[in-house]
Amino acid sequence: MKKLRFSALLFAALLCGCSAEPEKCVRSIYAMDTLMSLTAYGDNAQEALDRAAERLAELEQELSVTIPDSDIGRLNSSGGVPVTVSDDTAEILRAALEVSAQSRGALDVTIYPVLREWGFTTGEYSVPDSETLAELLENVDYTRVEIAGNEVSIPEGFAVDLGAVAKGYASDCAAEIMRSCGVSSAVMNLGGNVCVTGSKPDGSPWKVAVADPFGGEYLGTLSVSDCFVITSGKYERCFTGEDGRRYHHIIDPATGYPSENGLSAVTVLGESGVECDALSTALLVLGEEGAADLWREHGGFEMLLVTDDRRLVSTRGFAEKFENSSEMELQILE
Ligand code: ADP
Ligand code: MG
Numbered sequence: 001m002k003k004l005r006f007s008a009l010l011f012a013a014l015l016c017g018c019s020a021e022p023e024k025c026v027r028s029i030y031a032m033d034t035l036m037s038l039t040a041y042g043d044n045a046q047e048a049l050d051r052a053a054e055r056l057a058e059l060e061q062e063l064s065v066t067i068p069d070s071d072i073g074r075l076n077s078s079g080g081v082p083v084t085v086s087d088d089t090a091e092i093l094r095a096a097l098e099v100s101a102q103s104r105g106a107l108d109v110t111i112y113p114v115l116r117e118w119g120f121t122t123g124e125y126s127v128p129d130s131e132t133l134a135e136l137l138e139n140v141d142y143t144r145v146e147i148a149g150n151e152v153s154i155p156e157g158f159a160v161d162l163g164a165v166a167k168g169y170a171s172d173c174a175a176e177i178m179r180s181c182g183v184s185s186a187v188m189n190l191g192g193n194v195c196v197t198g199s200k201p202d203g204s205p206w207k208v209a210v211a212d213p214f215g216g217e218y219l220g221t222l223s224v225s226d227c228f229v230i231t232s233g234k235y236e237r238c239f240t241g242e243d244g245r246r247y248h249h250i251i252d253p254a255t256g257y258p259s260e261n262g263l264s265a266v267t268v269l270g271e272s273g274v275e276c277d278a279l280s281t282a283l284l285v286l287g288e289e290g291a292a293d294l295w296r297e298h299g300g301f302e303m304l305l306v307t308d309d310r311r312l313v314s315t316r317g318f319a320e321k322f323e324n325s326s327e328m329e330l331q332i333l334e
Pocket of ligand 2: 163164165232276277278279280281
């Protein structure tokens, strides 16, 4: 009888052990001008989140355009003299330049003088006149950024801003920390840039909502594991000028004006955060046809385009993982 009771207890304990939820840890931090929320599961979750938070703060110190002694701050005040930067800064610049070349300059990290004129860096917005923009655009050209190892130089009068790629790179770093700490289940949202590690603790895919640029709750959900889901949209940081028109924060380097080409938002799904982030900005500037051309030419990622006239266009690989809950029809790119 005693033995039976003992076995029953043991069995109950085993059951408990099997069904116990892995520990869930959550952390919110404010960095890179955005709220970041990190969630990780399992034994090492807490340590992984502590290390990730530390790394994100470190990246901000290296990459921020508003911190005078960050790598970017020093580069922008270098007067054309080469500057030694961290491995992170060199790597992120290389990744950005590659997408600049693929997009023929739709992404251009030397756009900073133009962004500053519009007030997107300070929030003191104003619409520059076209002569001012034309003048500033003479100092915008990604092909003039030179990188040799960790030495970077830009011509005098040029200035770099990594706003289009920094959060994607940061999510790569955070995902790497999850892996190295042995966390096999995590989801991190770096101001709308989502990165998922592994699957949900129960083994099913993560569900990532895709934001609706027209103000609805969301367009639908992606079921994904181990990837990055990064969106750029016209709806994000914008202001209304004295002329009553709305201006947003993604600038077409060809004109100096916020890109207006019929695309409202682009979501990129892929395996590299920095690449997805660079692409999301570049594709928004390229417009529907340009985005489709870049995808056909280079591939290696999946995307969803949302047009101003309320159409959804996506690659097949995106559509296969996407549950569309909007009223817009989804057209597949071939
Ligand atoms: P968000 O940062 O809102 O998620 P993006 O990744 O698209 O969106 O980055 C937009 C930021 O990139 C802008 O706030 C600005 O700092 C910078 N930027 C704007 N236009 C360009 C461009 N054509 N090339 C490179 N960077 C840009
Ligand atoms: Mg981007």
